[in-house]
Amino acid sequence: MALPDSPASPATRQAKRPMARYFLTNEFGLAALIVLFAVLFGVTAQGFLSPFNLFALGRTASINIMIGLAMMVVIVTGGLNLALGAIGVCAAIFCGFLIQDAGLAWPLAIVLALALGAALGSINGWITVRSGLHSFIITLATMSIFFGAMIFLTRAQSYRGLPPELTSFGRIKIVEIVSPLLVVTVVVALLLAYLYRLTALGREMLAAGAKAEAAELSGVRVGRVFIICHMLSGAIAAVAALMLTARNGAAIPSMAGQLGQDWLLPAFLAPVLGGTLLTGGRVSVLGTCLGAFLVTMLTSGLLLMQIGEFWIQSFLGLLLLAAVLIDKSRRMLLDRSKLS
Amino acid sequence: MSPGLSRIVRTDWFGPFVIALAAIAIVAAFNPSFLSPLNIQVLLLAISINALIAFSQMSIIAIGQMNLSVGAIGGLVAISFAGMMEVWGFPAPVAATLALALGLVCGLLNGLVIAWTGISAFIITLASLSLYKGINLGITQAQPFYGVLDAVKAFGQTNVLGPIPWLAVPTAIVALLLWYMFNRLPVGRFILAVGGNQHAAELSGISVGFTVTVAHAISGLLAGLAGILLVARLQIGQPTIGDDWLILSFAAPVIGGAVLAGGHVSIPATLLGVVIVAIITQALVLFNIDPYLVQVVLGFLILGAVGLNRFREARLERPAGRI
Incomplete structure (x- = not known):
């Protein structure tokens, strides 16, 4: 069941040609692909650059990015979280239940739903x-x-x-084409980038994911860090599901498919495209965001070109x-350019 | 204890066997209709198909990998089987053969890509899951094929002998062939060797790439066979066939005691794992317990089984450490 190891992260080594290394990064490649396809779809697909389509694109991308980030924070540990769709749906349904049947105020319901997501995630982490x-x-x-x-x-x-406050959140536009959902996603992504770059906890996560034994010997409490990673994944999955609920205007049990399986592909696509190592120890928040955005854009463009939704x-x-x-x-x- | 008996107690299928017997006894004591011929027939139908799904995953667990695309291959083969009969008017045996070949090719592709690139089977089969499911939806446009031939329908409905349905026959043959392969044929031993220790297997002259490819091809073939049998049982080619196989395919081998790290599988134990899952599912229906709870019970069964296997491994390791 072990995921085969891939070569150690090249970013940590000294590169002889910095320019070449820059152009070979995932983030640069993804950004180039996004620009390329934006031009391609803008020319060929009718209505791709219309304000409405850009708004819809940003809204869908923000949810897909969130799903990708939820998986990414667990991939850091070298593990994965197949349950993130199920956790997300559980949190969204719980939020709907609290508002509709228990009569709670919606901000409180959202906080409790996020707490449920974090709790279910930490159960995963604890058992693992x-x-x-x-x-x-x-x-x-x-x-x-869970499901x-x-x-x-x-x-x-x-x-x-x-309540209309919640459902209109998914519909209103801030400036013509920007959905508030996109703002939520950007904030979460920035917080994650801060976590991994500038906080001790984030560095411990990376160290524990790269080599658990070495981290343990250097005083990192690996078990506790892993549980926090799973908890974070559950909480982010809950955010994604609440955003989807706001967009749909309802909390629907089937919104992530059977057992939440429909989220698995976007969840893995974004981090893998973004260059997160599946064996753990290396993340790219920006790469994950760009990866999810590219996938959303390609889907939207192909739908507009009527390739056939199926x-x-x-x-x-x-x-x-x-x-x-x-x-x-x-x-x-x-590796070869380093050897020569 | 006599030596013969203690040998039986130590086999890997003994634990699941006792649990299965106990489950049958308990359910039958509370509800005598559990052992009625009709109910046994329903149980055997479920077991026949679920066993093939479990064997399909088991072949991959044997090499220490996983195959997420079992359900997608099964679904694609199922709709191709029904589609070839309805749209092209092929006779059933021809359609079944071609559909099985398709399953084999799907598995082969998984295996070739994994062996060639060395990328984790999880990612490759996640990608192929999406690919095969997308082809399925692209062909069917999410509409079922209704034109399943009467001969196939009859095969899915009639019994060979007493309460034993015809559908159990292919599964029994497959179980025997798999047992023979894993215990007697070189390729079966190669698969277990690669699963046990890939590096050691390679050093002993086993071609790891070839073995991985063969295991995935077998997995695809078995998933395809399960899809075909399910078409015979459901009487239509549903595009949703295979959507709920993922948990099922892991539950039975794990309950049967397969070590997820690879290198060790047992056909009888996996079969008993399927039987235990079928009995529990059936019991929930007989006692009018919510069928939604099946998912919860399956999840707890997997957790309990992996915990138990872990405990057993730890106990097996301890005496060895002392020597």
Whole structure:
């Protein structure tokens, strides 16, 4: 069940040609691809650059970025969180229940829903750390448990009586094309970047993910750090689901598919495209954001070009395949340029 | 204890066997209709198909990897099988053969890409899950194929002998063939060797790439067979076939005691894992407990089983350390 290790992160080593290294970074490649496809779709697809489409694009991208970030914070540990869709839906339904049936004020309901997401995430983390098993099998099991329990308790009912403050949040525009959801995402991404770059906890997460034994010997409490990573993942997944609820105007149990499985592909696409190492120890918040944005833009552009909505999923699968292959050859190229 | 008995107690299928017997006894004591021929037939139908899904995942667990695309391959094969009969008017055996070949090719592609690139099976099969499911939806436009031939429908509905349905026959044959392969054939031993220690296997002259590819091809073939049998049972080619196989495919091998790190699998134990899952699912229905709870129970079963396996491994390791 171990994910095969890939070569150590090239960013940490001394590069002989800094310019070449800069152009070979994932972030640069992604930004170039985004510009390229924006021009391509702007020319070929009718209405791609219309204010409405840009607004819709930003709104969808903000949710996809959040899903990618929720997975990224666990990939840091070298693990993964298959349950993030289930956790997100549980939190959104809980929020709907608190507002509609328990009659709580909506800000309080949102805080409690986020707390539920964090709590479910920390259950994942706690079991993973205590059992010493790979988080794959643990979160596979908890995904089934969380989702099944939520469906059992709510009888698969949707909560549609949300207050207008919440539902209008997903509809209003700040300046023509910017959704407030995008602002939420940018704030979360900046906080994460701050966490990984400038706080001791963030550095400990990276160290523990890169080499748990070494980090443990240097005084990092690896188990506790891993649990915090899973907790963070649950909380971010809850934010993503609440944003989706605001956009849909209702909390729907099927909004992430069967057991929340529909979120798995965007969740892995964004960090993998963005150059986060699956074995842990290296993240790129910017890369994850750009990766998710590229995926959203490609989906939107292809839909506008009427490629056929049912083929989109195949296309995203091929994209993931292409991304890992390109990543592999890029790393081989970097290694070779270092040797010569 | 006599030596023969103690050998049986130490086999890996003994634990699941006792649990399965106990579960049958408890459920039958509370509800005698559990052992009625009709109920046994329903149980066997579920077991026949779920066993193939479990075997498909088990072949990959054997090499210490995972295959997320089991359900997607099963679904694609299922709709191709039904589609070839409805749209092209192929006779059932031809359609079944071609559809199985498609399953084999899907698995082969997974294996080739994993072996060739060395990228983790998780990511590759996540990508191919999306690819195969997308092709499925692209072909069907999310509409089922209804034109399943009467011969296939009859195959899915009739019994061979007493309460044993025809659908159990392919599964029984597959179980025997798999047992033979893992215990007697070189390729089966290669798969277990690679799963146990890939580096050691490579140094002993086993081609790891070839072995990984073969394991994935077998997995694709078995997932495809499960899809075809499910079409015979449901009587239509549903595009949603396979959507809920992921948990199921891991539950049975894990409950049967498969070590997720690879190198050790047991056909009878996996089969008993399927039986235990089927009995519990059936019991929830018989006792009028909410069917939604099946997911919760399956999740706890997986957690309990991996915990137990871990405990057993730790106990097995301890005496070895003392020597």
